[in-house]
Amino acid sequence: MGSLRGGSGGEGRNEDGGKVGLPALEVALAFPQATPASLFPPAVSDYYQLDDLLTNEEKALRKKVRAISEKEIAPIMTEYWEKAEFPFHAIPKLATLGLAGSTTKGYGCPGLSLTASAVSIAEVARVDASCSTFILVHSSLAMSTIALCGSEAQKQKYLPSLAQFKTVGCWALTEPDYGSDASSLKTSATKVPGGWQLDGQKRWIGNSTFADVLVILARNADTKQLNGFIVKKGAPGLRATKIQNKIGLRMVQNGDILLNKVFVPEEDRLTGINSFQDISKVLAMSRIMVAWQPIGISMGVYDMCHRYLKERKQFGAPLAAFQLNQEKLVRMLGNIQAMLLVGWRLCKLYESGKMTPGHASLGKAWTSSKSREVVSLGRELLGGNGILADFLVAKRSAIWSRFTRMRAPMTSTAW
Numbered sequence: 001m002g003s004l005r006g007g008s009g010g011e012g013r014n015e016d017g018g019k020v021g022l023p024a025l026e027v028a029l030a031f032p033q034a035t036p037a038s039l040f041p042p043a044v045s046d047y048y049q050l051d052d053l054l055t056n057e058e059k060a061l062r063k064k065v066r067a068i069s070e071k072e073i074a075p076i077m078t079e080y081w082e083k084a085e086f087p088f089h090a091i092p093k094l095a096t097l098g099l100a101g102s103t104t105k106g107y108g109c110p111g112l113s114l115t116a117s118a119v120s121i122a123e124v125a126r127v128d129a130s131c132s133t134f135i136l137v138h139s140s141l142a143m144s145t146i147a148l149c150g151s152e153a154q155k156q157k158y159l160p161s162l163a164q165f166k167t168v169g170c171w172a173l174t175e176p177d178y179g180s181d182a183s184s185l186k187t188s189a190t191k192v193p194g195g196w197q198l199d200g201q202k203r204w205i206g207n208s209t210f211a212d213v214l215v216i217l218a219r220n221a222d223t224k225q226l227n228g229f230i231v232k233k234g235a236p237g238l239r240a241t242k243i244q245n246k247i248g249l250r251m252v253q254n255g256d257i258l259l260n261k262v263f264v265p266e267e268d269r270l271t272g273i274n275s276f277q278d279i280s281k282v283l284a285m286s287r288i289m290v291a292w293q294p295i296g297i298s299m300g301v302y303d304m305c306h307r308y309l310k311e312r313k314q315f316g317a318p319l320a321a322f323q324l325n326q327e328k329l330v331r332m333l334g335n336i337q338a339m340l341l342v343g344w345r346l347c348k349l350y351e352s353g354k355m356t357p358g359h360a361s362l363g364k365a366w367t368s369s370k371s372r373e374v375v376s377l378g379r380e381l382l383g384g385n386g387i388l389a390d391f392l393v394a395k396r397s398a399i400w401s402r403f404t405r406m407r408a409p410m411t412s413t414a415w
Helices: 056-073 077-083 088-095 114-127 129-149 152-163 276-311 323-351 357-381 383-387
Strands: 169-172 188-192 195-205 213-220 226-232 238-242 255-265
Touching (some): 056 114, 114 323, 129 169, 129 276, 195 213, 195 226, 213 255, 226 276, 276 323, 276 357, 323 357
Antiparallel strands (some): 213 226, 238 255
16 A cells, blocks of 8 residues: 655645545534634733723724724634735735824824834734734834935835835845844945945845835945945845745745845935934834734733633533633733733833833833743643644744844844
8 A cells, every 4th residue: 555645735645646535624613612713702801901091092093903903814814824925915904904104194104102003013913923023014114214214205205105005115134144233234335326236135024025115224335334225126136035934923924135236326325324323213113013012912812712711611611610721811811911011101101202222122022021921821721722823822832032032222123
């Protein structure tokens, strides 16, 4: 008898390639006792009622983002996570969230409070961390850099289409040899007639394989200081390739960027970036947003586990009836309440002008650490189903290397 080897769709194959057995059952049929995350669970993780700390406008936006994320993203996230592809057809739906440009006023941007923007990105992360990362790269890095460091002409030219997701942005700082040590980057910018020539390499750049607008950070060959440039998709000498074989954030298209004598006209040099210190205002705000991603991730895991343990019955009772499981749920819920309050306070420190780089770094590191514990407990509570992407937790347990380090005040985030 010929040996069998795995095939697609849950079917085995013999040595001649013939199919053996039947396709895998849909998870709802194979495991009818619990509802998969394609139908997202009700939100029950805001136990201390964070909404009381929000304005009416912030509450309304949070409710809108939650509804759209649950309706449009939840049903497709497992399929695209498995394929490691981005759901481009969902971009118009993400555009309706009204989050691109976040706190920027004018140029078609929403001009949100930082609190509204942070709470909303947590709501996206609650359903899918990859989609929240896509928005953060596009909005809190690419768009914010143009808004804070670009000329008036650059803002008028690029921000309106980015705000509507008619074009997509990425932000390229991290390099293969210098991940966290971004101040040592080697990508060079050389002055040439009419503009600049960029040479070098970037790595782990989210959205880079399909971005229309690439914000590239490079070292000025003459001054040795950091400069910023806007590079358009398809520029001669620009190459972006997808990083393969990721086990986390699989929908995010992280890429390697190669820059070989890429010409950038003078009008596309970001005039407000003349040293590494000049991007500190971008990194400060982006760190707050990144601190809220693990908050949203934890909320989604708790909500999923809460529903699962009520639906799943063993030994004649729902799993939620057993004290060992209740204790884990309590620890998860307690972590989330503390994370929400730290995240809220971080926003208020920023909005009042009191936030320091240390505040941002501590908040990012601490919320990530507590979220890691929440996801670990969730994995235990779901048993064997904890390794299925259909029940959400497995998708969350493979993303933590990018969150957990407490970076120095002026180092990069690997996007």
